[in-house]
Amino acid sequence: MNNTIISFDRHIMDEQRRYGGRGDFSVILSQIIFAAKVVAAQVAHAGLIEDILGRTGNKNVQGEEVQKLDVYANNMFINALNYIGKVCVMASEEDPDMIMIPEEYPKGEYVVMFDPLDGSTNIDVNISIGTIFSIYRRVTQTGGDGTLEDCLQPGKKLFGAGYIVYGSSTILVYSTGNGVNGFILDPSVGEFVLAHPNITIPPRGTIYSTNEGNYPYWKPGTRTYIDHLKSETNILKKPYTSRYVGSLVADFHRNLLKGGIFLYPEDTKDPKKPTGKLRLLYEANPLAFIAEQAGGAASTGYERIMDIQPTALHQRVPLILGSRDDVKEYEDFARKNL
Numbered sequence: 001m002n003n004t005i006i007s008f009d010r011h012i013m014d015e016q017r018r019y020g021g022r023g024d025f026s027v028i029l030s031q032i033i034f035a036a037k038v039v040a041a042q043v044a045h046a047g048l049i050e051d052i053l054g055r056t057g058n059k060n061v062q063g064e065e066v067q068k069l070d071v072y073a074n075n076m077f078i079n080a081l082n083y084i085g086k087v088c089v090m091a092s093e094e095d096p097d098m099i100m101i102p103e104e105y106p107k108g109e110y111v112v113m114f115d116p117l118d119g120s121t122n123i124d125v126n127i128s129i130g131t132i133f134s135i136y137r138r139v140t141q142t143g144g145d146g147t148l149e150d151c152l153q154p155g156k157k158l159f160g161a162g163y164i165v166y167g168s169s170t171i172l173v174y175s176t177g178n179g180v181n182g183f184i185l186d187p188s189v190g191e192f193v194l195a196h197p198n199i200t201i202p203p204r205g206t207i208y209s210t211n212e213g214n215y216p217y218w219k220p221g222t223r224t225y226i227d228h229l230k231s232e233t234n235i236l237k238k239p240y241t242s243r244y245v246g247s248l249v250a251d252f253h254r255n256l257l258k259g260g261i262f263l264y265p266e267d268t269k270d271p272k273k274p275t276g277k278l279r280l281l282y283e284a285n286p287l288a289f290i291a292e293q294a295g296g297a298a299s300t301g302y303e304r305i306m307d308i309q310p311t312a313l314h315q316r317v318p319l320i321l322g323s324r325d326d327v328k329e330y331e332d333f334a335r336k337n338l
């Protein structure tokens with residue numbers, strides 16, 4: 001029997017030996033892991049701690065209600081990363097502006113962005129939520145504070161990305177551009193251990209995940225596509241299965257392992273400004289990176305997510321994500337828009 005358990009640290013070290021790389025990056029990842037473990041512990045107790053579960057009454061930059069656990073997670077990730085001397089600037093879905101590194105700490109070579117607690121409307125109903133993170137190399141000069149230019153890089157410049165799902169177990173999935181690996185937090189030893197090596201997403205799935213309540217607001221191409229998936233004339237010759245958790249990380253994670261397509265397409269609720277809901281920097285780009293690394297695809301319906309040049313920190317995009325052939329098929333429907 002082989003007793004070797006591959007811990008996250010060991011995996012990072014193996015990757016560094018195989019592909020080269022600087023220790024800086026593993027320091028950043030270790031800090032993210034530390035914050036994630038603390039958040040996982042808080043999430044597990046959220047039902048018991050009224051103080052954390054209760055709402056703050058504040059609204060976040062998108063005008064949505066912020067719950068205390070979001071604020072807690074946000075602070076946790078900021079405080080785990082701001083003093084290590086490896087990061088020059090951060091940005092979070094929960095903060096309207098860039099998060100600068102305090103004056104007393106050195107500024108590093110990397111930019112870190114995160115959605116500290118994705119799926120926050122699911123916190124108080126005991127459904128999986130998660131954290132999404134992305135890491136870029138800075139493009140401005142070494143030494144000083146990072147700038148907006150460092151934050152507004154297209155996804156194709158990503159250096160690494162990943163997510164954590166706080167669910168029936170805590171799962172970490174990440175990539176540094178050499179494939180995708182998944183780890184489970186073993187609570188008895190407090191370590192993430194390799195559980196899903198070299199994840200690849202099936203090229204075609206049998207699941208679609210979308211908030212179908214938005215059907216009346218969708219463009220004709222999206223409606224026809226979903227009708228097609230539910231028909232017996234699609235490629236499977238039977239209706240796709242519908243699965244929608246409402247936490248992007250959880251929906252994506254399931255589809256990554258089983259194959260499928262996630263859609264938050266543009267809608268016309270505000271006819272003057274048709275748009276998607278999800279954020280390019282904190283949600284779409286990191287998951288697009290993971291999807292592509294696993295052999296899948298990510299698109300707005302019209303263009304590759306990772307090619308988009310961001311223009312604002314909180315820019316929203318339509319997001320179609322998952323199995324390659326399914327995403328491609330959606331693009332065909334979107335283009336015809338019939």
Ligand code: AHM
Pocket residue numbers: 064093115117118119120121211246247248249264277
């Ligand atoms: P959040 O980051 O504020 O939690 O919002 C993002 C979430 C995603 O996790 C999920 O895919 C989507 O919003 C669900 O939206 P809807 O309730 O409109 O279906």
Ligand code: MG
Pocket residue numbers: 093115117118119283
């Ligand atoms: Mg989110």
